[in-house]
Amino acid sequence: MTLETSETEKRGWFQRLKAGLTRTSTKITGSITGIFTKKKLDRALLEELEEALIAADMGPATAARLTEALAKDRFDKEITEQEVREVFATEIANILKPVAQPLVLSDREPHVVLVIGVNGSGKTTTIGKLAQNYKRAGKNVMLAAGDTFRAAAVEQLKIWGERAGVKVVAREAGADAAGLAYDALAAAKAEGADLLLIDTAGRLQNKTDLMAELQKIIRVIRKLDPEAPHSTLLVLDATTGQNAHSQVEIFKAMCDVTGLVITKLDGSAKGGVLVALAEKFKLPVHAVGVGETADDLRPFDAEVFAKDLMDV
Amino acid sequence: MFEKLQERLNGVFDKLTRRGALSEADVDEAMREVRVALLEADVALPVVKDFVAKVREGAVGERVVKSVTPGQMVVKLVHDELVKTLSAGEGVEPGLDLNAPAPVPILMVGLQGSGKTTTTAKIAKRLFEQRGKRVLMASLDVRRPAAQQQLAILGEQVGVKTLPIVLGETPVAIAKRAIQMGRLEGFDVVLLDTAGRLAIDEELMSEVAEVHAAAKPHETLLVADAMTGQDAVNVAKAFKERVNVTGIALTRVDGDARGGAALSMRAITGCPIKLIGVGEKMDALEDFHADRISSRILGMGDIVSLVEKAIETTEAEEAERLAKKMQKGEFDMNDLAGQLKQLQKMGGLASIAGMLPGLGKMQKQLEGRVDDKVIRRSLAIISSMTPKERRNPDLIKASRKNRIAKGCGMQVQDVNKLLKQHLEMARMMKQVSKLGQKGLMRSGMAGLMKGGAGGMGGPPPFGGRR
Numbered sequence: 001m002t003l004e005t006s007e008t009e010k011r012g013w014f015q016r017l018k019a020g021l022t023r024t025s026t027k028i029t030g031s032i033t034g035i036f037t038k039k040k041l042d043r044a045l046l047e048e049l050e051e052a053l054i055a056a057d058m059g060p061a062t063a064a065r066l067t068e069a070l071a072k073d074r075f076d077k078e079i080t081e082q083e084v085r086e087v088f089a090t091e092i093a094n095i096l097k098p099v100a101q102p103l104v105l106s107d108r109e110p111h112v113v114l115v116i117g118v119n120g121s122g123k124t125t126t127i128g129k130l131a132q133n134y135k136r137a138g139k140n141v142m143l144a145a146g147d148t149f150r151a152a153a154v155e156q157l158k159i160w161g162e163r164a165g166v167k168v169v170a171r172e173a174g175a176d177a178a179g180l181a182y183d184a185l186a187a188a189k190a191e192g193a194d195l196l197l198i199d200t201a202g203r204l205q206n207k208t209d210l211m212a213e214l215q216k217i218i219r220v221i222r223k224l225d226p227e228a229p230h231s232t233l234l235v236l237d238a239t240t241g242q243n244a245h246s247q248v249e250i251f252k253a254m255c256d257v258t259g260l261v262i263t264k265l266d267g268s269a270k271g272g273v274l275v276a277l278a279e280k281f282k283l284p285v286h287a288v289g290v291g292e293t294a295d296d297l298r299p300f301d302a303e304v305f306a307k308d309l310m311d312v
Numbered sequence: 313m314f315e316k317l318q319e320r321l322n323g324v325f326d327k328l329t330r331r332g333a334l335s336e337a338d339v340d341e342a343m344r345e346v347r348v349a350l351l352e353a354d355v356a357l358p359v360v361k362d363f364v365a366k367v368r369e370g371a372v373g374e375r376v377v378k379s380v381t382p383g384q385m386v387v388k389l390v391h392d393e394l395v396k397t398l399s400a401g402e403g404v405e406p407g408l409d410l411n412a413p414a415p416v417p418i419l420m421v422g423l424q425g426s427g428k429t430t431t432t433a434k435i436a437k438r439l440f441e442q443r444g445k446r447v448l449m450a451s452l453d454v455r456r457p458a459a460q461q462q463l464a465i466l467g468e469q470v471g472v473k474t475l476p477i478v479l480g481e482t483p484v485a486i487a488k489r490a491i492q493m494g495r496l497e498g499f500d501v502v503l504l505d506t507a508g509r510l511a512i513d514e515e516l517m518s519e520v521a522e523v524h525a526a527a528k529p530h531e532t533l534l535v536a537d538a539m540t541g542q543d544a545v546n547v548a549k550a551f552k553e554r555v556n557v558t559g560i561a562l563t564r565v566d567g568d569a570r571g572g573a574a575l576s577m578r579a580i581t582g583c584p585i586k587l588i589g590v591g592e593k594m595d596a597l598e599d600f601h602a603d604r605i606s607s608r609i610l611g612m613g614d615i616v617s618l619v620e621k622a623i624e625t626t627e628a629e630e631a632e633r634l635a636k637k638m639q640k641g642e643f644d645m646n647d648l649a650g651q652l653k654q655l656q657k658m659g660g661l662a663s664i665a666g667m668l669p670g671l672g673k674m675q676k677q678l679e680g681r682v683d684d685k686v687i688r689r690s691l692a693i694i695s696s697m698t699p700k701e702r703r704n705p706d707l708i709k710a711s712r713k714n715r716i717a718k719g720c721g722m723q724v725q726d727v728n729k730l731l732k733q734h735l736e737m738a739r740m741m742k743q744v745s746k747l748g749q750k751g752l753m754r755s756g757m758a759g760l761m762k763g764g765a766g767g768m769g770g771p772p773p774f775g776g777r778r
Binding site for chain 2: 051054055056057059060118119120121122125128149150151152153155156158159160173204205206207237239240241242243244246264266267268269270273292
């Protein structure tokens with residue numbers, strides 16, 4: 001069972017990213033176009049503009065900031081739609097540029113990546129995609145099927161492991177996730193693997209006991225490597241609204257999140273929450289998911305994202 | 313975030329020292345804050361606009377009751393509108409509708425990762441355990457690795473049968489096979505779990521539409537994450553259009569998301585929210601209650617109950633004032649009019665009688681004897697009287713009766729009837745007041761002796777409170 005068809009293979013990654021993001025941006029640019037049938041930038045217009053940004057999940061604070069930036073030197077002046085888009089694209093790119101950082105692997109053997117997030121955000125799929133991409137790049141990759149809770153999560157990761165041609169360390173369902181992570185790290189060390197990706201069960205950030213379980217995984221693997229995990233990726237669903245703030249805040253406080261992966265950005269969700277998150281938490285955004293195949297996990301490019309969002 | 317709504321509203325109303333009705337300007341200012349607050353709770357913009365317009369309409373002119381601030385009053389109004397919008401409407405049974413020939417097909421649809429498979433298993437368990445149904449589950453998800461296996465494992469866990477997996481089968485074929493098996497083996501319900509799909513993925517949306525056409529589900533549940541943002545509108549609209557969603561299952565309600573998506577989806581699809589997922593365990597599935605979610609979206613259930621209490625108290629105070637007057641044996645036409653108006657609203661005389669000692673029997677007699685039409689007619693007659701006549705009904709003789717009857721478009725005998733009723737009531741009031749004196753003594757003493765043992769019987773005796 002493979003998802004990559006020859007047709008999708010042929011399309012370049014940029015087109016694929018763009019295709020995904022264009023869908024993302026259609027809605028927001030659509031509403032801005034609608035706003036600019038009138039041309040003079042007044043209070044009422046600014047308010048509507050702010051709403052359009054809010055409708056993209058940017059959140060009231062970020063939307064207000066962007067609108068103010070526009071109002072600062074253009075208030076009461078005639079303005080074209082194109083100009084508005086450019087101003088916004090520039091502002092968004094400026095906010096996002098500092099966080100657009102690829103995941104850099106250390107030369108630790110192995111570099112340990114812990115993947116965490118709420119249920120259904122796309123952790124297992126993201127790990128599968130990462131494994132495939134790093135394997136292609138010539139890395140020796142190993143996976144740890146740390147979601148021992150959800151039914152068939154282990155099987156799901158095993159299938160991704162087969163696709164990528166990488167080893168998956170797994171135990172029976174219901175096993176202790178921390179113990180499994182420990183075993184996986186020991187195995188990866190013994191094999192001299194370059195990269196160990198540890199999957200975890202999805203958990204809502206307000207479940208204290210489940211969050212403590214994550215901390216336990218970290219504590220236990222540190223017995224083998226005091227610096228592990230070298231990266232802790234929080235996987236966020238682009239359809240999520242303002243709760244993304246709570247997710248980042250709590251996961252970061254509990255597990256020292258080092259970077260974000262945004263999934264399902266190819267849907268009609270605008271992913272605007274990313275702009276607000278970048279402003280507030282300044283966590284690197286390593287990759288975005290824009291489809292179901294390994295090629296659909298892309299490095300995050302601030303300018304492309306901003307321009308596509310604003311359609312300029 | 314939303315906790316700040318109260319602060320914000322109080323800020324708006326700080327300048328507002330007077331009591332009385334909410335003016336248009338007050339409401340406008342408050343509605344701006346309400347809008348931002350709803351947006352922060354992830355209610356989608358178009359839905360917010362509609363909603364705010366509705367609240368605004370009802371809020372202008374609304375009386376602010378004693379002991380709450382205008383800001384708190386607005387919160388209450390917002391809450392009430394939320395409950396109204398989220399409720400399934402009268403006569404709609406909560407939970408799933410299984411009123412169709414067996415096997416009843418139920419289709420589960422939604423975005424990737426919204427919780428369809430888990431919810432499917434939870435529903436199966438619930439139908440089997442609570443309603444004694446024979447349930448068959450089938451996974452139509454041929455895309456996500458091990459998705460079919462996931463449902464099979466969950467089926468074993470909850471003790472519900474799943475359709476045997478045949479590799480390489482299309483979703484439509486699986487659906488048909490499931491319904492066939494359901495029919496042949498006498499299942500009551502067939503739950504069809506589908507692959508997650510983006511609302512804009514044309515290929516997959518037409519696939520699910522084909523499944524819908526083939527399975528002809530009696531219920532099609534859109535499974536949606538309570539954390540969903542503004543996109544909820546697009547998702548709901550797209551699925552409603554393509555597969556005629558009949559209800560919504562909201563998942564991860566146990567998280568800390570405000571759940572504004574519930575409001576968006578309810579408003580956009582017009583479908584009731586039927587079930588909510590409240591945990592990872594297989595029995596963590598509940599019926600939806602509009603008031604609970606409303607308090608959560610608002611994040612201020614306390615204020616709502618505070619205002620409700622204040623309103624109750626105000627009504628009780630009004631009733632007490634009248635009761636006091638009655639005790640003195642004063643009962644004129646104005647009081648009767650006031651009583652009739654109260655009657656239109658609530659228990660009226662009956663509940664007042666309940667506040668006086670020793671009148672339990674009379675309370676029962678009074679109840680259910682006055683219908684709305686009679687009340688409206690009586691009020692019309694009273695309003696045709698001059699103020700002087702109202703204060704002193706003894707003045708009303710033949711010519712005055714004629715005038716009053718003409719004024720309200722009734723007959724003289726109607727006026728006579730009302731006057732007679734008033735007389736009877738006034739006489740009764742005098743009796744009551746005598747009874748009350750004794751009653752006061754008795755229950756006042758008894759009340760003192762019982763000390764803290766209140767709350768057992770009905771309302772406290774009126775006199776004992778002073």
